[in-house]
Amino acid sequence: MGEIQQHIGEKEMEKLRKMSKSAKKDEKKDKKKIGIFRIFGWMIAVAYFALLLFGKQFLPEEGTFLSSLDLFSGAEKPNHLIRIASLCILTLSISAVLRFLITRMASSKNLTKRTGRAIIELLGNLVKYTAYIVLIFLILNALGVNTTELLAGLGILGLIIGLGVTSLIEDIVAGIFIIAERIFDVGDIIVLDGFRGTVVSIGIRSTKLADIGGDILTVRNSSIGSVVNLTDRTSCAALTIPLAPQENLKHVEEVIKNANIGDIAEKYPDIMEGAPMYLGLCDITKKGVQMLLFIAACNENMRYDVERALYHEIKTIFDSNGIQLGAPGIEEG
Numbered sequence: 157m158g159e160i161q162q163h164i165g166e167k168e169m170e171k172l173r174k175m176s177k178s179a180k181k182d183e184k185k186d187k188k189k190i191g192i193f194r195i196f197g198w199m200i201a202v203a204y205f206a207l208l209l210f211g212k213q214f215l216p217e218e219g220t221f222l223s224s225l226d227l228f229s230g231a232e233k234p235n236h237l238i239r240i241a242s243l244c245i246l247t248l249s250i251s252a253v254l255r256f257l258i259t260r261m262a263s264s265k266n267l268t269k270r271t272g273r274a275i276i277e278l279l280g281n282l283v284k285y286t287a288y289i290v291l292i293f294l295i296l297n298a299l300g301v302n303t304t305e306l307l308a309g310l311g312i313l314g315l316i317i318g319l320g321v322t323s324l325i326e327d328i329v330a331g332i333f334i335i336a337e338r339i340f341d342v343g344d345i346i347v348l349d350g351f352r353g354t355v356v357s358i359g360i361r362s363t364k365l366a367d368i369g370g371d372i373l374t375v376r377n378s379s380i381g382s383v384v385n386l387t388d389r390t391s392c393a394a395l396t397i398p399l400a401p402q403e404n405l406k407h408v409e410e411v412i413k414n415a416n417i418g419d420i421a422e423k424y425p426d427i428m429e430g431a432p433m434y435l436g437l438c439d440i441t442k443k444g445v446q447m448l449l450f451i452a453a454c455n456e457n458m459r460y461d462v463e464r465a466l467y468h469e470i471k472t473i474f475d476s477n478g479i480q481l482g483a484p485g486i487e488e489g
Contacts, residue, residue, distance in 0.1 A: 401444030
């Protein structure tokens, strides 16, 4: 049964490796596509501003194309398609530059998470959505729509629609309070409704978490209740080692003592605040499998790595002393 379980475990690990490789390939493809679109967008922006600055040298100044392209030319009858394209390029270029500067601020080494990285993430989202709203009104104005009357009408309509967007307002307010009260920040490791993951982003309406396997959980800000933030404290890597029923506990504890598991900390610098500790017997199953408890202090983001290292070292110690492990899952079945 032990060999079968090991074989199944190897198969599952192989599947996980393949899934991880596939996910990384897809992520690289997506990043490559985004990169190509960004380069294309910047090329269009550069060509647009070059035409505005130097177009008069090789195009007629009073021509339809150049007068429609220049938003400040005062043309009475511009070409609507060219004017809309010009509005889109200018507005999105300004938005992209502002978001680029905000992103650079967020990635600055002098900016710690606790000095507002999440606020900068939120500012980036606000700039993006504000640019879209402004662009819509500019396009409508270019098409001859009276935006002043439209805004007045939206004020009345807003009162009616406001009743239907209560949840959106709740999400925005909840997001502001999450940042203001520093409940968690971008990059923190938290546990939310049983899901353990790293905070990827705090948006206007939702927060995204990513677990160790790359799965993304998106949660509305207003629905976030009890949260456990694991980042600001030392975590504990705890593991239980199943001991076969026929093994003598005193002999095993003597082996552990002589092996000096404290030396493991020298091999693994991720272990903090002293050496790993053996705390003793923590449980005995119905079939007599003895569960031994080991712990080690570490950073939360390295907890799984430390646990794997401890399993490896303790298994090696037991194998070299002929100590057999139990199988609690099979025994209980």
